[in-house]
Amino acid sequence: MALPLIIDTDPGVDDAIAIWLALAAPEIDVLGLSIVFGNGHAAPCAENAVRILDAAGRSRVPVHIGADQPLQRTYARTGWGVHGADGLGGIGLPAASRKADDADAVAWMAQLLKAAAPSSITLAPIGPLTNIARLLQRHPDARQGIKEMIVMGGAAAPGGGNATPHAEYNFWLDPHAADIVCASGVPLTLVTIETARPVSATPARIARIEAAGTKIAKAVADLLRAYVHEAKADALFDPLVVAYLLRPGLFMKTHAHFRVETGESRELGRLIVQPGSTPTPHTLLQAPDPDTIFDFLAERFRHLP
Ligand SMILES: [Ca+2]
Numbered sequence: 001m002a003l004p005l006i007i008d009t010d011p012g013v014d015d016a017i018a019i020w021l022a023l024a025a026p027e028i029d030v031l032g033l034s035i036v037f038g039n040g041h042a043a044p045c046a047e048n049a050v051r052i053l054d055a056a057g058r059s060r061v062p063v064h065i066g067a068d069q070p071l072q073r074t075y076a077r078t079g080w081g082v083h084g085a086d087g088l089g090g091i092g093l094p095a096a097s098r099k100a101d102d103a104d105a106v107a108w109m110a111q112l113l114k115a116a117a118p119s120s121i122t123l124a125p126i127g128p129l130t131n132i133a134r135l136l137q138r139h140p141d142a143r144q145g146i147k148e149m150i151v152m153g154g155a156a157a158p159g160g161g162n163a164t165p166h167a168e169y170n171f172w173l174d175p176h177a178a179d180i181v182c183a184s185g186v187p188l189t190l191v192t193i194e195t196a197r198p199v200s201a202t203p204a205r206i207a208r209i210e211a212a213g214t215k216i217a218k219a220v221a222d223l224l225r226a227y228v229h230e231a232k233a234d235a236l237f238d239p240l241v242v243a244y245l246l247r248p249g250l251f252m253k254t255h256a257h258f259r260v261e262t263g264e265s266r267e268l269g270r271l272i273v274q275p276g277s278t279p280t281p282h283t284l285l286q287a288p289d290p291d292t293i294f295d296f297l298a299e300r301f302r303h304l305p
Contacts, residue, residue, distance in 0.1 A: 010038030032062030066105030113145030154271030167269030
C-alpha cells in the first residue's frame with residue numbers, strides 16, 4: 001500500500017520540486033497539500049500549489065489554505081524574493097485551473113487524522129511550522145493518526161543560518177511554532193540547512209535532470225536555473241524531505257533532542273541540537289551524496305507528463 005502523505009507547503013521553487021517528486025512516486029499517496037505563508041502569503045502560495053498540480057496532471061489533489069501569519073510574530077513580506085516574480089521562477093507555468101478547496105487546512109488535516117488508522121499518515125512540512133503547531137495544539141485527538149513528520153527546517157551549526165546568522169528561514173519565520181512541534185513528542189526527522197547545503201544544483205546536475213526529457217523534467221531544470229540565478233545559492237532543500245521518504249538508505253542519521261530558541265535575542269529561531277544516547281523521537285539527517293540525489297530525481301521525473 002502506498003504511503004499516505006500530507007505535504008504542508010509554501011510554494012516556492014523547491015516546494016514545487018518536492019511536490020512533483022511525491023506525485024511521481026508510486027510508493028506515495030499524496031492526500032493533499034496544506035498551505036502556509038512562508039515564501040509568500042498563503043493565498044498566492046495556494047494558487048502556486050494548484051499550478052504545480054496542474055502541470056503534473058493532478059489538479060484534483062486537495063489544496064487547503066492555512067495560516068497566513070506566525071503564532072506570535074508578524075509576517076509582512078511583499079514579493080517572492082529568490083523564488084522569482086511569481087514564486088515559481090517566472091518560468092511560464094499556466095495560471096491555476098481552480099481555486100483552493102473550502103475547508104481550513106488545520107481543520108482538514110485534523111479530520112483526516114482523527115479518522116485514520118493509528119500511526120498511519122506521514123506529514124511532510126516544508127514551510128514554517130505554524131499549521132502543524134496549531135494542529136497539535138487545537139486537535140490533540142488528531143495526533144493518533146500521525147506516523148511521523150519529516151521536516152525541512154533549522155540550522156544546527158553556529159553561524160549557519162540563511163535568514164539570520166543563527167536561524168534558517170522556516171524556523172525563523174515562526175520559531176514558536178517550530179519549538180512547539182519539536183516539544184510535541186511526535187516522531188520528527190529533520191532536513192536542516194546542513195543536510196541540504198552540499199546538494200547543490202550545479203549546471204551539470206541540472207542538465208542531467210533536463211535529460212530525463214519530460215515536460216516536468218524541463219520545468220524542474222528551468223526552476224533550478226532561475227533559482228540559482230536569483231538566490232546566488234544552489235542547495236536543494238525541500239525535495240530532500242521526499243527523497244528521504246523514498247530512499248532513506250541514502251541518508252546517515254543521528255538521534256538527538258531538538259528545541260528552538262524563542263527568546264527575543266539575536267539567536268531567535270536557532271535550532272538547538274543535543275545528542276541523544278537513548279532512542280528519542282528526534283532524528284537528524286546527514287547530507288546525502290549530491291550526485292546520487294540528482295540521478296534519483298532525474299530517474300523519477302521520467303514518470304510525470
Ligand atoms: Ca518551502
